[in-house]
Amino acid sequence: MSAPTTNDTTRAEYCVVACAEVWRDAGEVLASPMGTVPTLGARLARLTFAPDLLLTDGEALLIGDTPTLGRPPEVVEGWLPYRQHLALVATGRRHVMMGASQIDRHGNQNISCIGDWARPRRQLLGVRGAPVNTLNNPTSYWVPKHSPRVFVEHVDMVSGVGYARAAEAGPSATRYHRIPEVVSDLGVFDFETPDRTMRLRSLHPGVTVEQVQEATGFALGIPAEVPYTREPEADELRLIREVLDPGNVRSREVPA
């Protein structure tokens, strides 16, 4: 059921638009994107359908303009050093899109280590802010290379908390817990199922259900009818290509 693409939109551009959609209707909150494609997505969202988003320069400044990737901002509208950023998480006025070295069907995410925690086969970053993020503000994920090594049956170290684990941990864990979406280079996924496990929400044009299944290490919810990720509008493509990323950095994260 491979769908022929009718235009020259690249996979990276579908991914940017899919990431931007994460912040639709988010309101006046901080968009915290991690990675090139989510950064472009957040900036695209602010230039189009989510004008109230707050964005940072990647360090301590809230930026009032929406600059080209890699360019410094010209307008600063606020100050958000690390300690305020951590405190902001607890207010809930933030929607973060994190990376995931591993993610499972319940939305548990791991960026800490691979293998046994006591003596890891591969030490990664550490849990960073994932435990506090997932319990306090909406947390979405971005996976640039969808594979069974990332989409695993069980993550080795639960850094970001998924739905089942939050439920087990009780009302204080579930109160503000929400994982709206997972975006990968193959499609968009969510947890809008009765048992809150991951299902395929849309395929990026050119991708098949079989491809997604093969690249996923657990049984994914597959609806009878799977739509395609929406086409970018002409103005969105122009913003991505001419304003936000004329250097085409996006294609390094998601090759065409």
Next chain:
Amino acid sequence: MSDKTMTAEEAVGRLRSGMTVGIGGWGSRRKPMALVRALLRTDVTDLTVVSYGGPDVGLLAAAGRIRKLVAAFATLDSIPLEPHFTAARQRGDFELVELDEAMVMWGLTAAAQRLPFLPVRAALGSDVMTVNPRLRTVTSPYDDGEEFVAVPALRLDAALVHLNRADTRGNAQYLGPDPYFDDLFCQAADTAYVSCEQIVDTADLLKDAAPQTLLVKRAFVTGVVQAPGGAHFTSCAPDHDRDETFQRAYAQAARDPETWRAFTDRFLSGDEQAYRAAVTAFHGERA
């Protein structure tokens, strides 16, 4: 009026094996590297290190000085993984108390405010609870009855931080965009050693800067060390950026014991002046 200036050697000379030492900065940003390098020249070991980890953790781990690390991550920022930290973890070299970024902040805050713990909505449901079986929860005494994680106070025997300016009494100033948690580390510690790019007269601290840049108060400072370039190779905005070329060389050298030995022979076998001369020569070769 007490003059707290001392050399890096005098500052680390007050540290003892087995101590809990907090290190300021974040990742590969404004780390008190001159103090860490001085610490490496002592035989102090068996340390419990509390840090938003960067090459401070890497260097101490590579030298086998850490018994226990309390951290949420270690990174070189522009190079995501700290190579010595990952290698040491994979060898099982030290005990790790892996907390969330916010838990480290609230643990230091509790210590600074002489509280045994602070409640946080974090870590519940995550494996932070599994791998730290000594963490406890606390139930709200109010009608909501919610259950939170009780982050234990992270009280420190000593704190090491690096700032842009300080006076001789220990008032210290940051001029970059982010204070990180340096004042908190100093308040959470029994003794705190502040290195700085430049020691200036108290009257000159606000010559070109606003009062809110005065981050660390002298009441929380034991020693002040003038250490220009003392954060190298991490950043110390606006005085200097991260030395990316040198950082790459550091990360590359960390890949195997042989090249790491050559790196330490070249850069870390002498005093701070020798280090700076070696770094200058390193850049000269590349010019």
